[in-house]
Amino acid sequence: MVSDDMTTLGTEVACAKINLALHVRRRLANGYHDLETVFAFLDCGDVISAGTGSDIQLAISGPFSGGLSNKDNLVLEAAHLLASHAKVETGAHLTLDKRLPVASGIGGGSADAAATLRLLNRYWGLQLNLSDLAKLSETLGADVPACVLNETSCGKGIGQNLVPIKNGPLTGCFGLLVNPLVPISTATVFQQWDGMDRGALSGTDPILAAIAGRNDLQKPAETLAPVIKTILSKLQQTDAVMARMSGSGATCFGLYRTKKQVNAAEKMITETLPGAWTMVGGLK
Template sequence: MEISLKAYGKINLGLDVVRRREDGYHEVKMIMQTVDLWDELTFCDVTTDEIVITSDSSELPDVKDNIIYKACRMMKDIYGIDKGVHVTVDKHIPVAAGMAGGSADAAAALKAMNMLFGLNLSDEQLMEHGVKLGADVPYCIMQGTALSEGIGEILTPLPPMPDCLIVIAKPAIGVSTKWVYQNLKVDLLEEHPDIDGMADALKTGDLKGITDRMANVLETVTIPANPVIDSVKKLIAENDSMGVLMSGSGPTVFGIYDNRDKELAQRVVDMLREKDEIQAAYAVSPYNIRRGM
């Protein structure tokens, strides 16, 4: 049996860190949005007990450090699956970019294992497994537009983001999420994003109300260590974006454009692709799983 799934990336329209818990985890309050940039994963069950992962990307971690491997192994162990699986990954979401590419791939792996081996698990059950792999995995199972709280596992669906264009630029650097959170001084944060106001703007379909509130407290750590991110933000902002922000722990930057500005958004992408410091640039749209768009 063979199953092919798309693993969609995400951006953070707003990201706040509320506090650092005694166990070292950080409590967050953020609004997540799936975008139509994806990895494609193909899963085949095999008669041996092996988990084999092949990819067109040299950036994926070695097999046993790979989150796809960990997801498949966890499901095999929990449910006593004696067959193995061969996974082929066609990689498009930038690696170590703040777009949850690894978490999206893990979410696809959990869904595929569920389907391949007839486990009949609900999305809620898959999300309970997913949080053991990473805080973004439950969201990547749910997808769409959502308020994320706790360590990222408490998810509240929100109305879809209004139609728009999202210019995405990935500088030619990687950023460790763990390092960023370790160096975040939560108690010293002077400003916090208006996440509640952004949620209200989503409920009324107010794109400007969303872009006016875009903010990410992790920029206070990632940008001083990687000034290229600020340069990319300024370049996009100077080209008439409605709002521009770093996604997640970075280094990916995104700018929002009105749907009527397709030519402008594409010109910005073309300009970004000419820059030596940019590894990848795209113009994408919000993806809403609940309406399949």
């Protein structure tokens, strides 16, 4: 555990990731899947803090800290990976404030690992650029490089071939995240996918293509958690520019033009689905 007298020297938000679209094209021989996706990020999520320490340690707090290990955790893997890469001999006492549900399709551990890399890069004075950090992070998971870049981008391959893009027609939007507090295994959702290639993202504007696109994991996720369909039905009754499930679920999102619209949507969701978790943030 991190001692009570630890001096906190920096924090970093592990921004919630949403997939504006997620097209699964084919299963690869290595067990991964060939994807086309558009990643976007909200300006809220978990929070990583770093303080002085002679070694690398992790403490976990927050509403979703229960059951998480402070020994076997992607945050520690990221910290040790960066320390080894940069030959850092000093430590850091890390704290993860876990505000996002676990196994929820919005980055979670990937975003935590990415935020750890950004924070320790700054804390240790390494001055690596984000592209270098993203490349380094590839072994930590398919979504980690996108979470390191922390900006709207098109992802291909297993999601690690990234091209940053502008938010275009979604600039200035607010996002509402809704999760039924039903954890879903990404591996199980992919196993339930029917293997059918329903086509690529199409069009010259990637944001418009994403809005017109789909999440191919939504149907298999709904078989595991039918409440996802209920949440999406509720979101589609609001003023959302778009509403979709993110990643492998079970979190769904709606994007809104104004703060008034997103707040009204959150109020409706909490009143009609009182057991659901919600979070509101701005689209980065």
